[in-house]
Amino acid sequence: MVGxxxxxxxxxLVIGDEILSGRTKDKNIGYIAEYLTGLGIELREVRVVSDVxxxxxxxxxALRARFTYVFTTGGIGPTHDDITADAVAKAFGVGIDVDPRARAMLLEYIKPEDLNEARLRMAxxxxxxxxxxxxxxxAPGFWIGNVIVMAGVPTIMQAMLDEVAPKLRTGVKVLSETVRADAREGDIGGPLRLIAQAHPDVxxxxxxxxxEDGRPNSNLVxxxxxxxxxxEAVAAVRAMVETVRRP
Structure with missing residues (x-):
């Protein structure tokens, strides 16, 4: 990692009709977000698109023009609707074909006689x-430009993320502290806005x-x-909630 x-x-970029239909519940966004935060990489946007x-x-x-990195999940399997690799190639204006390195990787897991046309798509x-x-x-993912293409299966995606993490540029990590307000959001909204304005760097x-008492509460992060x-900002928040905290 380079700091x-x-x-x-x-x-x-999450890719797949099954996510949009609700048939598959995404488990990757939160994991990637937390992982990147730990590296000092700020996640700014998430999009979900269909298999088109x-x-x-x-x-x-749109995403690769705006951010340091784009991580994609889904659409690199053996079926006809796994079109992520082709779409990425089109986005970059390059060709796509079976990669001998990727084929060799598949043969570590698949018997040569079982490496049919469908499975070969993953190479x-x-x-x-x-x-x-x-x-x-x-079956590998790939990295081209600032785009890192990973599988949608959570265990595989997580393993791929571990593989690329040491090569990523990293920034200064974001520090955080949580203050339990013991007050309703409506009671602290005004004063909290003033604190935010007074501390523009947080x-x-x-x-x-x-x-636990069944009443509305809020955590301020x-x-x-x-x-x-x-x-400084945490001290201001603590002082504020003391003045508005309900009995």
């Missing part, structure tokens, strides 16, 4: 891409929940890359 003082940003080449290309081009890689190893089932989020500025 930098400049912000390092990311977007996620034009939509994948458009979303991918089709855009020209110029670097392979991302898959220690779970061997972000403050309000997250409502039902307390303060985030900053600067420990000193974080401490």
């Amino acid at each position: 930098t003082a400049e912000p390092v940003t990311a977007g996620i 080449e034009e939509e994948i290309v458009a979303a991918l081009n 089709r890689i855009p020209a110029g891409a670097e392979l991302v190893a898959n220690p779970v089932s061997k 972000t403050i989020g309000s997250y409502p929940f039902m307390g 303060v985030r900053s890359r600067d420990a000193g500025k974080l401490a």
Whole structure:
């Protein structure tokens, strides 16, 4: 990993009709978000698109132009609707064909006589891409430009993310502290806005929940890359909630 003082940003592109239909519940977004936060990479946007080449290309081009990295999940399996690799190749304007390196990886897991046309689709890689190893089932992902293409199966995606993490640029990690308000959001909204305005180098989020007593409550999460500025804002938040906290 290469550290930098400049912000390092990311977007996620989730690909698959099964996600949009609700048939498959996404388990990757939260995992990737938490993983990237731990590396000092700021996730800025998530998009979900169907298995339509034009939509994948458009979303991918929009995200890769805006962020340091784009992570895609889904659509690199052996079936006809696994079209992510073709869409990525089209987005970058490069060819795509069976990669001998990827084919060799598949043969570590699949018997030669079982490597049919469908399975061989998983070895089709855009020209110029670097392979991302898959220690779970061997079918690789790939990395081209600032786009990292991973499987949709959570265990495989997580293994691929571990493979690429050491090569990623990383920024200054975001520090955070949570203050339990013991007050309703409506009671603290005004004063909280004033604190946010007075501390522009921190972000403050309000997250409502039902307390143990069955009454509305909220957690206030303060985030900053600067420990000193974080401490100042947290102190202001603590002082504020003391003044509005219900009996």
